Amino acid sequence: MSKATTVTKLKKQENLIGYLFASPWLFGLIVLGIFPIFMSLFFSFTNYNMISAPTIVGFKNYEILFTNDDLFWKSLGNTIYHVVIAVPLGIVVGVGLALLLNNKIRGMGVYRTLFYLPNVVSVVAMTLLWLWLFQPNFGLINELFKPLYDLFDMEPLGWYLDQKLSKLTLILMGLWTAGGSMVIYLAAMQDIPVTLYESAEIDGAGWLKKTIYITLPLMTPSIFFNFIMGLIGSFQVFTIAYIMTSGGPSRSTYYYAYYLFDKMMIDKAMGMASAMAWILLVMVLIVTIFALRLNKYVFYLGDES
Amino acid sequence: MTETVLKRPKYRSRKRRRIIVHSVLHIVLVLCSFVFVFPFLWMLFTALKTPAELLKGISVFFPAEPQWQNFVSAVQKIPFFMYLKNSLIIVLSVMTGTIFSATTAAYAFAKLKWKGRDKWFIVMLATMMLPIQVILIPTFVMYSWIGWLGTRLPMIVPAFFGGGAAFYIFLLRQFFKGIPKEMTESAIIDGANHWQIFTKIMLPLSKPAIMTVALFTFMGAWNDYFGPLIFLSNPDHWTLALGLRSFQTQYGGQYNLMMAASILIMLPTLILFFLAQKTFIEGIKFTGIKG
Numbered sequence: 001m002s003k004a005t006t007v008t009k010l011k012k013q014e015n016l017i018g019y020l021f022a023s024p025w026l027f028g029l030i031v032l033g034i035f036p037i038f039m040s041l042f043f044s045f046t047n048y049n050m051i052s053a054p055t056i057v058g059f060k061n062y063e064i065l066f067t068n069d070d071l072f073w074k075s076l077g078n079t080i081y082h083v084v085i086a087v088p089l090g091i092v093v094g095v096g097l098a099l100l101l102n103n104k105i106r107g108m109g110v111y112r113t114l115f116y117l118p119n120v121v122s123v124v125a126m127t128l129l130w131l132w133l134f135q136p137n138f139g140l141i142n143e144l145f146k147p148l149y150d151l152f153d154m155e156p157l158g159w160y161l162d163q164k165l166s167k168l169t170l171i172l173m174g175l176w177t178a179g180g181s182m183v184i185y186l187a188a189m190q191d192i193p194v195t196l197y198e199s200a201e202i203d204g205a206g207w208l209k210k211t212i213y214i215t216l217p218l219m220t221p222s223i224f225f226n227f228i229m230g231l232i233g234s235f236q237v238f239t240i241a242y243i244m245t246s247g248g249p250s251r252s253t254y255y256y257a258y259y260l261f262d263k264m265m266i267d268k269a270m271g272m273a274s275a276m277a278w279i280l281l282v283m284v285l286i287v288t289i290f291a292l293r294l295n296k297y298v299f300y301l302g303d304e305s
Numbered sequence: 306m307t308e309t310v311l312k313r314p315k316y317r318s319r320k321r322r323r324i325i326v327h328s329v330l331h332i333v334l335v336l337c338s339f340v341f342v343f344p345f346l347w348m349l350f351t352a353l354k355t356p357a358e359l360l361k362g363i364s365v366f367f368p369a370e371p372q373w374q375n376f377v378s379a380v381q382k383i384p385f386f387m388y389l390k391n392s393l394i395i396v397l398s399v400m401t402g403t404i405f406s407a408t409t410a411a412y413a414f415a416k417l418k419w420k421g422r423d424k425w426f427i428v429m430l431a432t433m434m435l436p437i438q439v440i441l442i443p444t445f446v447m448y449s450w451i452g453w454l455g456t457r458l459p460m461i462v463p464a465f466f467g468g469g470a471a472f473y474i475f476l477l478r479q480f481f482k483g484i485p486k487e488m489t490e491s492a493i494i495d496g497a498n499h500w501q502i503f504t505k506i507m508l509p510l511s512k513p514a515i516m517t518v519a520l521f522t523f524m525g526a527w528n529d530y531f532g533p534l535i536f537l538s539n540p541d542h543w544t545l546a547l548g549l550r551s552f553q554t555q556y557g558g559q560y561n562l563m564m565a566a567s568i569l570i571m572l573p574t575l576i577l578f579f580l581a582q583k584t585f586i587e588g589i590k591f592t593g594i595k596g
Contacts, residue, residue: 011418017499018419025410025474026425028466033432036443043442050449100334105327113582114338116589117345120578122528124549125567129348131553132560140347143362179341180589187590236436239530243550260438265535270442277438284436 043274050268061275074251075259083234086171090230091223093178098185115179127243130173134159160245163252170240170253181226188222189215220298228291235284256280352565359560379565382556388548392527395460395544399526400519402464403473407518410467411477412503416489429471459536473518476591480514481507517588520581524574545570
């Protein structure tokens with residue numbers, strides 16, 4: 001009897017100590033994470049400029065955005081363009097680089113380090129560097145392409161100054177950091193049991209067959225992870241456009257998060273900005289749920305055996 | 306490629322074919338490395354050029370006479386050392402705060418049983434997946450209510466409450482779990498309380514994991530642009546990332562100086578990365594395995 005009460009007492013004590021240790025983080029999670037989510041939902045139904053108290057306007061913010069705001073649709077279109085191209089392209093390049101390195105070659109570690117390098121620098125510095133590389137008149141890229149331009153008798157490309165190419169320019173710059181996901185893919189590839197390859201070799205499979213039937217299927221979990229994270233990240237693309245193009249030319253790189261930023265920081269229209277944030281949340285949620293349905297095509301090692 | 310295929314029957318041993326394949330592979334890899342690394346070199350060459358040399362594109366590949374004073378001018382054009390000081394204040398505070406909140410939370414997750422423990426963790430992972438704006442707007446408003454806008458506090462205080470620390474908590478939790486139970490249990494028999502176990506046993510034994518967290522937090526806070534852009538409205542508090550942006554808006558055409566300034570802001574993270582590559586790559590792999 002007394003022993004049982006001591007045990008419950010100890011358990012209660014551990015419960016308390018557990019909460020004490022977790023309390024800084026838990027406090028932050030509730031006050032700076034969960035509570036704000038509901039607060040922004042409330043704001044989205046109000047008119048609030050941070051000077052006078054919020055006034056409730058019902059669904060008006062959403063109504064204006066959907067029916068009477070060309071920039072909303074324009075920025076959304078730009079963002080979808082970015083997501084649809086940047087995410088798959090990033091995966092193809094990342095997996096491609098990892099496949100190149102997954103060949104038991106000498107100096108693999110050195111190549112991996114070099115490919116990863118762009119990921120450690122500040123986004124601002126990286127964007128300024130590419131602003132210079134893409135500079136249409138005397139930047140490195142157009143200089144290198146000069147023979148091609150001459151050959152086909154064409155005008156040098158304007159890159160970020162050309163509204164047809166500006167989004168693509170930003171996406172190409174983004175590929176420079178593909179080494180980040182490559183490290184994850186490579187780690188996943190190296191976790192694949194050697195025995196699988198050995199038995200495939202006995203059956204006479206070459207590199208291509210081994211890649212298609214063993215490597216790629218077994219990498220689907222990490223591809224899937226990067227796909228989801230890439231989707232969420234790409235929907236929020238902002239800084240590179242803010243630095244490189246200021247949303248131009250002709251708003252061609254004015255992305256959704258950029259418009260939201262302007263609503264929040266320039267117009268101080270917190271209600272409208274919150275409505276945009278919630279629309280973004282719902283979009284990301286829907287896309288993620290659709291993406292999660294792809295999960296049935298993901299192989300997890302050990303599932304079948 | 307076709308050439309190697311055609312010639313293939315001629316090679317008798319597999320070993321020779323392997324050598325050919327690996328040579329081709331190395332050529333491809335060197336070309337790829339070039340794409341990833343050359344921009345850095347071009348940045349350095351640019352930083353050392355005169356304005357006249359800039360206009361000549363690649364016909365002037367290396368600067369005739371390296372203009373090292375470009376770095377000096379870049380530093381003098383903006384209040385560089387004030388920005389550096391501000392960056393260091395924020396980076397060091399964020400590192401301290403994150404290590405404090407992440408280690409305590411990780412200890413609670415790894416070594417203690419408490420109600421709702423696992424549910425809370427899932428809640429945190431779920432909030433991480435949300436677009437940041439949903440949380441950013443209300444916190445911005447909250448900071449304005451308590452008069453923190455225009456100060457550095459919104460950049461610093463959240464770190465002490467686990468802001469952005471989910472991944473580190475996860476990493477530390479795994480590490481703490483690997484520390485044998487016997488050590489903590491014998492300490493309890495000797496009359497130690499959990500705080501003593503945490504500070505005297507766990508933290509000293511977890512130095513490698515804490516170093517990883519410190520490294521990642523440093524990189525994150527040093528490179529952060531979006532947070533300072535939102536919260537540091539007072540130019541006296543601007544960090545190097547914001548300073549570099551203001552450099553661009555003021556002296557945008559002077560690419561040599563802009564590249565010099567960019568190199569200066571990149572240098573600490575590049576050096577740290579080279580010194581601690583292994584820790585870094587292991588940490589990145591960990592992120593992937595989490596998913």
